[in-house]
């Protein structure tokens with residue numbers, strides 16, 4: 133029994149070491165990625181339900197790993213957050229996305245908005261100063277930058293986040309609640325957060341055409357948002373049926389594969405140039 137116990141122990145530590153080493157390797161790769169410009173942004177269009185035109189883009193982080201290929205943010209954002217690397221990477225995202233939006237504006241492609249995902253971990257780390265720097269460096273007017281924070285991250289430290297959000301609002305940027313409906317937000321906070329937009333999570337959009345309950349939820353979110361003077365974006369719209377139901381229920385903006393997947397910069401630019409000729 134003693135022998136087996138020792139073996140178990142050895143096995144356990146060996147496995148733990150392998151795991152820890154894999155994490156350390158990934159962390160080292162992520163630092164290298166930041167220094168060597170392996171990160172890039174894709175841009176997914178947001179389309180106005182009223183005009184059918186592109187009103188802006190959401191910037192989505194990608195990692196072009198030399199061996200692994202294109203890595204999904206779902207695989208590395210948690211580690212960026214754990215290691216604190218999300219702060220410099222997030223600053224890079226803010227700078228790059230703002231500069232791209234400004235480039236499109238200067239090319240005469242429209243007064244586009246750019247939405248950037250912000251992790252809760254960035255909020256306490258000079259987020260306001262970083263946002264101001266990104267705006268100053270790019271020349272993008274503040275009203276064209278929107279920050280997306282998930283509902284669950286907002287609620288994690290609601291009191292603490294409110295003051296940062298107020299400072300951010302004072303700079304002129306907009307605040308959007310991402311993945312709305314999946315967390316537990318209280319209506320009292322919805323009133324106190326200085327918000328501009330709610331994004332209906334894809335989970336409620338997916339079965340919209342088949343599930344009457346999801347129609348009720350989407351309807352309720354849209355009515356709630358409008359009564360607070362907030363705009364509503366539906367994410368993950370893939371079909372014409374979903375689109376029709378959202379339009380019928382006064383949704384403001386749609387985003388999803390129905391219109392376009394997230395695109396590399398050159399393809400996003402090409403799409404803007406085409407839609408301008410319509």
Ligand code: C2E
Pocket residue numbers: 176191192193204205206209222225248249250251310311367368369370387388389390394
């Ligand atoms: P999110 O902010 O909810 O972004 C929407 C995700 O849904 C994106 O995945 C997008 O590619 C995908 N998507 C868009 N339309 C459709 C559709 O019609 N159908 C389906 N099935 N999927 C759709 P992506 O790019 O893999 O990003 C995943 C998550 O990673 C994001 O979810 C966001 O939470 C996070 N993320 C991405 N970029 C950043 C970033 O720069 N900073 C931070 N902190 N998080 C980021």
Ligand code: CA
Pocket residue numbers: 190249280310
């Ligand atoms: Ca988002």
Ligand code: CA
Pocket residue numbers: 310311331333367
């Ligand atoms: Ca989302």
Ligand code: CA
Pocket residue numbers: 311333334
């Ligand atoms: Ca989502």
